Amino acid sequence: MTHETINGKPVHSAAKMYADEFKAGLLDRREFLTRASALGVATSAIYAMGGLTQPVHAAAHAKQGGTIRMQMEVRALKDPRTWDWTQIAFVGNGWLEYLVEYDSDGSFNGWLAESWEVNADATQYTFNIRKGVKWNNGDELTAEHIAYNFDRWAEGEAEGNSMAARVDSIVDPETKKAIDGAIEVVDSHTLRLNLRQPDITLIPGIADYPAAIMHPDDNPEDLLANQIGTGAYKNDSHEVGVKSVLVRNEGHDWWGYAEGKGAFLDRIEFIDYGTDPSAWVAAAESDEIDTIYENVGDFVSVFDSIGWNKAELATGSTIVVRPNQAATDADGKVIFEDKRVRQAIAMCVDNAVLLELGNAGQGVPAENCHVGPVHPEHDASVTRIPHDPAKAYALMEEAGMADYEFELHSIDDDWRKNTTDAVAAQMRDAGMKVKRTILPGSTFWNDWTKYAFSSTNWNHRPLGTQVLGLAYKSGVAWNEFAWSNAEFDALLDEANSIADAAKRREVMGKIQAIVIEEGVTIQPYWRSIYRHTRPGFVGTDIHIAYASQLYKWAVEA
Template structure:
């Protein structure tokens, strides 16, 4: 077992990565993601590349105050089955995380003080932060961590996407954690023993469904809200408003350790998906901060004098055919020719222009981004409308009318319209169905042909494991391939991203050859907030770290 910088020798790969940065072959962001995932502390990672850890460039904050955030207020459920970041942004007030993913690409411990990973990523030692307490006064211990990881490993619980993230700990026969996979070493230490190497485990612990709940958790975060964080829920009304307030009965362990939690009250206010209404609320002073600024309204928000924060991300959307979905007793998208025809008919650059006003970069139909450490450049996706029409005819689907379903909002609706128009230009019949958000998200994974947005994950292999591995809860494309699964298992076992890139090239090629998705662009994302709000910068995965928020003194 190799130890983090604060506890002993660095992981062997860290020095290699640092040299690649110095030689200009690796970006600083990629380096921070790789090194900190392997247990190198953030200060040590910066020191390896000859830099000081960036100081928190925040103005002094006043103690107290209220912050109003525009955000969809979605119904809550068991966090391990969260399927939307807004759910977690509210419960972050009292349900904290083992690890946090930050804007610079680094991972830092929250409830974990540090972690140690062996050279082949088959053993992880999790070192808890000392002196953390639950808001009921009980100490936070290794037993609590083990309890949560065991819950995440319950593969048969409907909607539990965390099982995808800890699959290397699961017994395939029982669908639960393997005997001996999770060991409580002492009150502050947990050892994880994997059956196969997995370099994504720490990144998975930072994802929004990985909120840490107390032992005996009922499944409802609002029912007896015990947590380790500084806030408590006050009111919660789906589609209207959710309010959290500073917990007067809990001295938060993290004050002065990881942050301040300066605010007394945080309100999330739901104005729906109409950007005009959201901008009007900002202009009239009804809110202080937006979840996300979109489209032409970005310039309007600039014009009212609000601060704009941008994140270059691997956030995207996919237009996918569900290979297992039945339509009138048939499975039209089980035929690879149909899927490839749909992809050949679409020019991704047109989707970026018409759907997202060119605020991003063109993608290549395989859902691995150039900012992912293991990205392999296999060239642009092919655009050939004539070949698309010929393939559709060869599949006997020339007269078939496809129904493309999307949510009724700005960029996803516009992108779907651009796709539908191009399909029609290629002679492929398509009709559009646009659903309100409350309806769309009820069955988002089941539609035969639809558009879904996906948040960034720090590693490309994470995305592929969550969205395209056979049988996973979030596999909305219904894609199932033994060849793909085997290559993905190989990629997950390779700690060095440069070596992993060779396998990633194979995975990306399979995705394109199988026509799994049309994935047209990577989008930069934006958030506006009024002057004087502190800690509100846009996060690559839309996280709102509530303990960082405050009002300038």
């Protein structure tokens, strides 16, 4: 960490480099904010370094009290480190909070960690835990509590624990647990992480929704039993597939009140109307809901027409239609073992058509590598294997799979179903045989990583290396592709150790090319995302990564 200061705040040497790159036009505003704030630089200092005028936010037109009702799938609660859908977090975040918050503008800000510092080569992170924060059982939040969470996150062999991929730089590759000395409690409110290798994705990783901070005395397998947390709310009732209700925890003096952070509402209801958007419209028109979790496809214009307020964001959210490289059929054949088969599937599909038919054109086409323009490291010169149905069929013949019938699974909702339908149609147009299997969400999500050929949605992540580490690195919990590539893994580690934007983009270009050439996935487009809210409420705008930010929601004053 350098000792130079701006506006009285310490500034990391790499942040100064990012400011120079931003001024030179090498980084856009979002990249600059993301990179510099991840190093612990205060927002005011970042704006000063970049020669930017910090926006002045008008006082929120919010009043204390009231209820809001949101249409949302109500899922079963489970250990936070295994949360795999943000809808789970929306309920759990009533009482479980985060060390760091990620905002839609690309910046990271302190939450339970008031601030943090990163050394020059990003191998040591020091967190200053916010003082005066109380758990709702009366305990004071300490660095020991945070150390407990990092230790749990590092357990690589815990089933479904995606946090192990996010904190991989403190995990021993042999024991699959935290390295001795990696998690250091300096004092009651200071925690230091000593990494085994440089890692610039650590802050983005612990700002992601499965990184909710738990009390050591709570039971992660039964979150509703004790509900020990630092947040402003508690759960009053929770019925999977029906309804979940948060109410203000009147017996808890939430730390955010003194900081002016909101938590205005007395009651938040999440009501499950299933995956058919027409049911959401009916609920809106019947005055049964006040906002929706997310709008999709043609229903964006429908909600526009009934006069609800729309929030819209261009994002790194997407869908993947992927072959599982370990899956076998009834005869024991490894269906997608041959790279030619995977390449052929990608080649027969026009991604622009998938965007139009699957998501009503709301977004931009992608290049089948899960890294795009919203990511700082994206190399725009690397593009997909060209769309060529005739060549795709020739590859299938060459691989001896021209007569094989593929089964393609999807959920039964709007945009994911429509996108997957369009993939199947284009495969058939290229001469391939495809059976479509459409499942209700309650069935589909039970085995989402296990299907041989299926589609799943992926949320926005701030860094391209972050999403690649979560989904494509060998052996990680969310690697639904069952893909393993040593060269890819090594390049990903290398990219995460590079601060310089141009150098990191050069490595990312190699990574993107490997994912594309290996035919790992059809990743067809980047989505614009939408939320509609009934007039009379504020603070409900959709977040770029679907963070709940419940404390912002309010009845309009």
